[in-house]
Amino acid sequence: MEHFTLEEWRKYVKNELSEPERELYEDHLYLCDHCLEVYLEAMDEEENSMPAMAGEDEFTNLIMAQITGGIPEEAAREHKELSNKESWFERLFPIAFASFMLIGGLVTMCREKNK
Numbered sequence: 113m114e115h116f117t118l119e120e121w122r123k124y125v126k127n128e129l130s131e132p133e134r135e136l137y138e139d140h141l142y143l144c145d146h147c148l149e150v151y152l153e154a155m156d157e158e159e160n161s162m163p164a165m166a167g168e169d170e171f172t173n174l175i176m177a178q179i180t181g182g183i184p185e186e187a188a189r190e191h192k193e194l195s196n197k198e199s200w201f202e203r204l205f206p207i208a209f210a211s212f213m214l215i216g217g218l219v220t221m222c223r224e225k226n227k
């Protein structure tokens with residue numbers, strides 16, 4: 113069996129191959145553990161050489177925001193709790209209102225019976 117070199121797998125990872133070539137590489141990958149390892153190595157290299165580590169930057173920014181913006185973060189949390197209470201109130205209000213009307217109706221009925 114003929115194997116592909118690391119250089120060839122790099123091309124595959126970087127999408128520098130034509131469609132028939134890609135298929136050939138993929139077919140071989142299913143059959144060959146050796147090339148799978150080489151392919152994974154090429155993948156690792158490619159990931160490490162990625163110029164824009166966007167995810168990492170985002171993570172750093174998030175940490176920095178938490179360090180430098182400690183107080184606004186706290187305020188935001190309080191606001192969130194407050195709006196949670198509001199939504200609870202909004203949810204319970206119709207139930208409370210219905211109960212109030214029911215009790216009011218029963219009281220009225222009782223009074224009319226006693227007349």
Ligand SMILES: [Zn+2]
Pocket residue numbers: 113114115116140144145146147148
């Ligand atoms: Zn192989």
